[in-house]
Amino acid sequence: MPVEIDNRQKKFPVDTLALSLLANEAQKTLGEAKKNVTITFVNNRRIRIVNREYRGKNRSTDVLSFSYPSPPFPDIPFPDGEILxxxxxxxxxxxxxxxxxxxxxxxxxxxxxxxxxxxxxxxxPEDALRMKHAERKIAKTLQEVIVKRNLFSIGPQNAPSQIFGKIPD
Incomplete structure (x- = not known):
């Protein structure tokens, strides 16, 4: 499967199956379905260390993304990117x-x-707007998947706008 979920923290439960499904749907929407991505859940301490080491920022952050070049050994599975x-x-x-x-x-x-x-x-600003547009497009797609598959105990009784908040057109 192109997306692998790795839970390295213990404070919050992580529904790896649901998140993997949603991440794969998001990749399809982006046209990136064939990319192998690892999404790793960590605590503030760990993300702060990585943020300091790779970005020179000595503070915790919510999310970090790393793209990797072509694998050194093509026959060995290697992720195209990682999200912490x-x-x-x-x-x-x-x-x-x-x-x-x-x-x-x-x-x-x-x-x-x-x-x-x-x-x-x-x-x-133009790049930020393009990214925000892509994020909204993906969020709309995932709203439908969440409601259709009743993920996270959010069923049809809840309006999709309650899942992600109001998403402008």
Whole structure:
């Protein structure tokens, strides 16, 4: 499967099957379905270490994305990219936005996958707008998948806008 979920933290349960399904759907929407991606859930301490080591920023963050070049040994499976997500940071952000933790986790996965697909919100306003448009397109697709498959105990009784908040057209 192109997306592998790796839970390296113990504070929050992670529905690896549901998140893998959603990440694969997101990749299809991005046209990146054949990319092998690892999504690793970590704590604030671990993401801070990685953020300091690779970006020179000595603080925790919510999500980091890393694209990898072609594998050194083509016959050995090697990820095309990796996404690290701090569940502690995601939980705090979810609380601040008054949204479910699952929603924030999915939003961070979408954000990370957009970075791996080449989008970058830090290179200028036009690029940021393109990335935001891609994120919204993916979120709309995933809303349908979440409701259709009743993921995260969110069923048809809840309006899709309650899953991700209101997503503008």
């Amino acid at each position: 997500i701090s569940t502690e940071k995601a939980e705090r952000q979810a609380r601040e936005q008054n949204i479910p933790l699952e929603t924030e986790i999915v939003n961070l996965i979408i954000h990370g996958l957009c970075h791996l697909a080449g989008h970058d919100h830090e290179t200028g």
